[in-house]
Structure formats: C-alpha cells, structure tokens
C-alpha cells in the first residue's frame with residue numbers, strides 16, 4: 667500500500683483535475699465541491715488518459731477518446747463509449763467496467779492519496 671502527499675490543497679482549485687503517480691500507480695486527482703477524490707488515470711475502455719478529458723456536471727469525468735463518462739466519487743460507468751458512431755463494435759470486446767477509486771484525504775493542507 668502506498669500513501670502519498672500529491673499536492674497542496676490550494677494547488678488544485680475546485681472543478682480541476684490533475685494526474686499524479688502514487689507508488690507505481692497513475693492516479694487522477696479531482697477537486698469537486700465536496701472535496702478531493704482520486705481514480706485510476708486511464709479509461710477502462712481502451713486506456714485513454716482521462717486527464718485530457720473533461721469534468722461534466724461537477725461530478726463525472728468524460729473520456730477524451732470515445733466519451734465514456736464515469737462517476738468520479740464511485741468510479742461507476744454513467745455512460746459507456748458512444749463516439750464516434752460504430753464504436754459499439756469495439757464495445758463487444760471492451761464491455762463496461764468501472765474505474766478504480768482511491769481514498770483521498772486532506773491533512774493540514776496536503777492532499778493525500780492511498781493506493
């Protein structure tokens with residue numbers, strides 16, 4: 667298990683996300699209205715870097731490749747890959763899979779992620 671300070675609370679404003687490495691694991695840390703959260707950094711569909719995607723409705727991350735959306739707090743799939751048309755053919759072999767999430771706490775202004 668790795669437990670690591672990734673940044674200062676003040677370095678990641680609400681509505682932003684940023685990738686970090688915790689031990690050997692690439693994580694994506696988000697600052698939402700209710701605090702900090704972390705998920706695996708790559709999409710479960712075909713591994714796009716989610717940091718290049720977008721935070722949607724303040725609670726979901728949208729993949730930059732085929733627009734799958736995941737709940738940031740739970741990692742659950744909100745919408746599976748749906749772009750461009752025809753991607754459903756690939757989805758036959760890449761079926762829905764939630765993101766891993768990691769416990770994230772703030773300690774004296776430091777954002778700490780546990781992997």
Ligand code: FES
Nearest residue numbers: 709711712729732
């Ligand atoms: S790689 Fe993320 S939706 Fe395809």
